[in-house]
Amino acid sequence: MKFGISYNTAFWGVDPDKIAAFARHAEGCGFESLYVPEHIALYPGAAVGPYELPPTLPYADPIDLLGFVAAATQRITLGTGVLLLPYHHPVILAKRLATVDVLSKGRMRLLTVGLGSLPGEAKAAGVDFAVRGRRADEAIDVLRLLWGGGEDGVTHKGEFFAFDDLCQFPKPAGVTHLPIHVGGSSRAAARRAGRRGDGYFPGGMLDLEERAAQLDIARTAAIEAGRDPQALEYTRWGTGDMSPEQVGELAEQGVTRTVISLAAGELEQQRDEMSAFAERFGLGSA
Template identity: 50%
Template sequence: MKYAVVAPVAGGVTADPAWMAEFARHLEACGFESIVVVEHTVLMTQYASVYPYDASGRVELTADTPVPDPLDLLAFLAAHTERLVLATGVLVLPNHHPVVLAKRVATVDALSGGRVRLAVGTGWLAEELRACGADFATRGARADEQIQVLRTLWADTPNGASFHGKFFDFDHAMSYPKPAARIPIHIGGHSRAAARRAGRFGDGFQPLGVAGAELAGLVSRMRSAATESGRDPNALELSLGHMVAKIDQGRAEKLADLGAHRAILAMPPVTALEEATDVVSACAQRLGLIS
C-alpha cells in the first residue's frame, strides 16, 4: 500500500510558500509516497451546480479560499523535495487546452526528475467550466481526446505528432521537453463514465467518496473497459480515500482487501504548521512508516 496526503486546501494555507515547503518536506521525511494538490481555477460566490461529495450539495470551500494552480504549486514543491511524488487530485481537464497542458506537465516532470502523477477529472462545477470557456455537456468526450492528445505529444515522434479528433486537430507538432519518465494518468470520478475512461485510457482510477456495491461496480466497469480495449486490467492502480487522522494499519488492510494500491489521505482543515506536522507524524507512526 502506498500513502498519499492531500494538501489541506480548506485550511487556506496552500498558497503560503514557507508553510507548504515545510509540509512537503515533512511528508517526505515521514515516508509518504506523494503529496496531492487540488484544482479550482475559479470558485463561485453563487452557483446552481451540485457538489457530489457532500449531502448538502455545497462545496466546503468558500469562494475566497486560496487554491493555487496545481502545476505551478507542484513545480515549487519539486524544488523543496527530492523523492516525494508530485500529484494532482484532481486537475480539471475541461479548464485546459491539452496541447498547452502537455507542455506544462512534461516540464514539471522533467525538472522534478520524473516525479509527476497526473490525476484528472471532468469537473462538477458547471459555472467554473463556463468561465474557462468549456462546454459542460461535452466535457466527457473532450476528456477522452485530451488524454490521447497528452500521450501523443509526450511520445517520441521524429516527424512530429499528429492527432485528428472531433475537438482537437493538429499535424507534425513537436512538444519538448519530453517527460523524464512515463507520466501515470489516473482518472478521478465516481461515475460509470469515469470508470470506463480509466479502463480505456488511464493508468489508474481514483473513485473517492464511494464504497460498497457502488465501488465494486465501478471497479468492475473499469476492468471490463480495459479488457475490451485490449489492455491489462491488472496493470491499473486503484486509489481509495481515507482520513489522515483516522487511518491505521487495520483500516489500510481493509482498503487493500478492496483492491486499493494507494490510500489518498485527507487532512483536517488545519492552519498551524506544527499541528499539521504532528497529525502527519502520528499517522506515519500508526502506519509503520516511521518508528
C-alpha cells in the same frame, strides 16, 4: 499499500513557507506522494453536491504549486487530485507537465484528472459542460501522442483539437508518457479509467457495493480495450487517524494507494498527525 497525502490550499492557504515545510515533513515521514486539488474559478452559489464553495477559497494552480513543491523536496512524488482536464488545452498542458517532470527528475507521476462538476467554471473556461467527457477523452489521447512523438512530429485531427507535424520537447524524464489516473465518482469515470487510464481514483460518498461495481467496470473496460486490468492502480481517500484494520479493509477491496487528508489545520498539528501516522504504519521517521 502506498500512502500519499493531500495539501489543500483552499483550506490551509497559499503560504509558501508552510507549504514547503509541510511537503518536507511529509517526505521525511516516508509518504510516497503529495496531492493537490484544482478549481480554476469559483462564483457565488457554486456547490459540489450539498456543499456550497465560498468563492474566496484560494485554490492555487496545481501544476505551479507542484513545481514549487518539487523545488522544496527531493523524493516525494507529485500528484493532482484532481486536475480538471477539460478546462486545459492539452498541447499547453503536455508541455507544462513534462517540464515539471524533467525539473523534478521524474516525480510528476501521479496526475489524476477529472471532468469538473461546476457548470459556471466550464463556461468561464470556454468549454461546453455537456461535452466535457468527450473533450477529456481526446485530451488524454493528445497528451500521450505529444509525449511519445519524435522529431518528425505528430498529427492529430479530432473533435476538439487538431494539429499537423507537431513537435514538443522536452519529453518526460525517461518514460514515453506520464501516467494518467482518472478521478470521479461515476460509472462513466470508471469506464474512462479502464479504457484510457493508468489508475482509478474514485471520490464521492459511495457505498461498498457501488465501489466494487465501479472497480469491476474499470477492469472490464480495460479488458475490452485490450489492456491489462491488473495494471490499473486503485487509489482511495483516507484520513490521518486511520487504523491498520481500516487500511487492511481497503487492501481487501483492491486498493493499492491511500491518499490521506489531515484533520489539523495548523502546521505543528499537521506535523504531529503525519508523524503519528508514519509511526503507526512504519513509513519511516522525520
